[in-house]
Every structure is written in C-alpha cells, then in structure tokens.
Amino acid sequence: MDEHRPTLIAGGSIFDDLSATLVVPVNCLGIVRFDDAREFKRRYPSWFADYARRCQFGLVRVGEPFAWTPRDSSGPTIVNFPTKFHWRQRPAIDAIARGMKFLVFDAREMGIRKLAMPALGCGIRQLHWADIGPLMYQALMRLELRGIRTTLHVPSYVSESQRSHEYLASATRESGELFIPRPRLHAAQVAQNPAV
Numbered sequence: 001m002d003e004h005r006p007t008l009i010a011g012g013s014i015f016d017d018l019s020a021t022l023v024v025p026v027n028c029l030g031i032v033r034f035d036d037a038r039e040f041k042r043r044y045p046s047w048f049a050d051y052a053r054r055c056q057f058g059l060v061r062v063g064e065p066f067a068w069t070p071r072d073s074s075g076p077t078i079v080n081f082p083t084k085f086h087w088r089q090r091p092a093i094d095a096i097a098r099g100m101k102f103l104v105f106d107a108r109e110m111g112i113r114k115l116a117m118p119a120l121g122c123g124i125r126q127l128h129w130a131d132i133g134p135l136m137y138q139a140l141m142r143l144e145l146r147g148i149r150t151t152l153h154v155p156s157y158v159s160e161s162q163r164s165h166e167y168l169a170s171a172t173r174e175s176g177e178l179f180i181p182r183p184r185l186h187a188a189q190v191a192q193n194p195a196v
Contacts, residue, residue, distance in 0.1 A: 004142075006108065006140040006141065007153060008151075008168075009076045009152070010156055010158070011075045011153070011154075011156035014194070017169075020116040020151065021067070021076060021111075022078050023116065023118060024036060024037055024040045025037065025121065027089075028061065028082055028085045028086075029086060030054075030092070031087045033087050040097055042142060044075050047068050047070070051068065053150075063087055063095040063096070063097075065099050066080055066110075067078060067111065067112070069111040075142070079115075081096075081103075081120060083096055083121050090126055090127070093131055096120050096136070097135055097159055102138065104139050104142045104145075111150070112148055117152050117153065119139065119155050120136060130162060134169075137152060138169065
C-alpha cells in the first residue's frame with residue numbers, strides 16, 4: 001500500500017525537484033499576481049509567453065489543466081492548472097476537483113512520469129486545507145496506481161494530524177464519498193488493467 005502513496009513535503013519549494021513535472025496554479029487572464037506563479041514567470045519566461053498567448057486567445061479554461069514543455073529542454077515540463085477565471089477571484093473547489101480528475105485521466109498523454117504539486121488554492125484568505133488537501137491527495141493516489149510518482153507540498157501551517165497519509169486518504173465529503181472516487185469498472189476492464 002505504501003508504494004502507492006504520494007510523498008508529502010511540509011513546506012519546501014516545488015522547485016526543489018526539477019526532474020519532475022511541476023504544477024502551477026493559474027487564472028484564465030494571463031495575469032500572475034501570487035508568489036508561485038510569479039516565480040514561474042521569473043524562472044521560465046518562455047512558459048509565461050505561451051501561457052499569456054493562450055489566455056489572449058481564450059484557450060485557457062477553468063478546471064482544464066494543460067502541459068507546456070520547453071522546446072530546448074532547458075527546464076521542466078509545467079502543467080498549468082486553471083483554478084479560477086479572474087485573478088481576484090477565490091479558487092473554486094469544484095474547478096480543482098474537475099481539474100484533478102482531468103489530470104488523472106490525461107497525465108500519460110501529457111507525458112508525465114513524475115509530478116510535483118503545490119497545495120492548490122491554499123494561499124492567504126483562500127481555500128481550507130481540510131477541503132482541498134484530501135481532494136488532491138486522493139487524486140494523486142490514482143496517479144501513483146498508474147505508476148506516476150507524485151509529491152504534494154503541504155503548507156507549513158497545516159497540523160501534523162491533517163497532513164498524515166491516513167487523514168488525507170480517508171477524509172470524505174459531507175456526503176460521505178471520497179473526494180476522488182475510485183472508478184467503477186467492469187471485471188473485464190480490471191483484468192486488462194489491474195493497476196486502475
């Protein structure tokens with residue numbers, strides 16, 4: 001079971017492991033106002049130019065992550081994860097849930113083999129870790145089952161109990177369902193792909 005769990009890092013920088021595909025939270029207007037995205041813009045200006053151009057043409061949609069790979073292999077692949085339309089808006093939990101499902105199903109097509117993810121939407125006056133942490137963790141578990149190594153950077157203010165594997169794997173919505181439900185498969189599909 002342990003081999004299918006994301007690595008949890010309290011604090012730290014997403015840029016510590018540049019062998020991984022990095023996830024950056026973005027909006028749909030091409031404006032970077034917060035620390036993570038500003039650091040991406042500083043480090044990878046060609047990434048920002050591509051992201052801003054896509055926004056200009058209306059190609060960036062909330063809840064639909066997309067990958068960018070540098071042409072000259074001078075940096076990591078970056079997954080743009082649109083969590084809101086306008087930079088002043090609060091990130092939407094539903095958009096993050098939709099984006100995580102999108103990522104789970106499209107990670108292979110994006111060429112992802114290893115993924116480093118920040119705590120999406122957990123900046124100042126934004127979403128609560130108790131709402132968003134389990135959602136991200138449970139989706140990353142699905143990627144681990146597909147052989148993609150993942151790291152989740154947990155905000156340093158999160159209590160030890162709320163950043164444990166046990167808490168994140170078992171926390172549920174108010175309805176009692178897991179944040180990212182296991183896919184319902186027929187027996188034939190399971191036989192063909194036992195890792196799903």
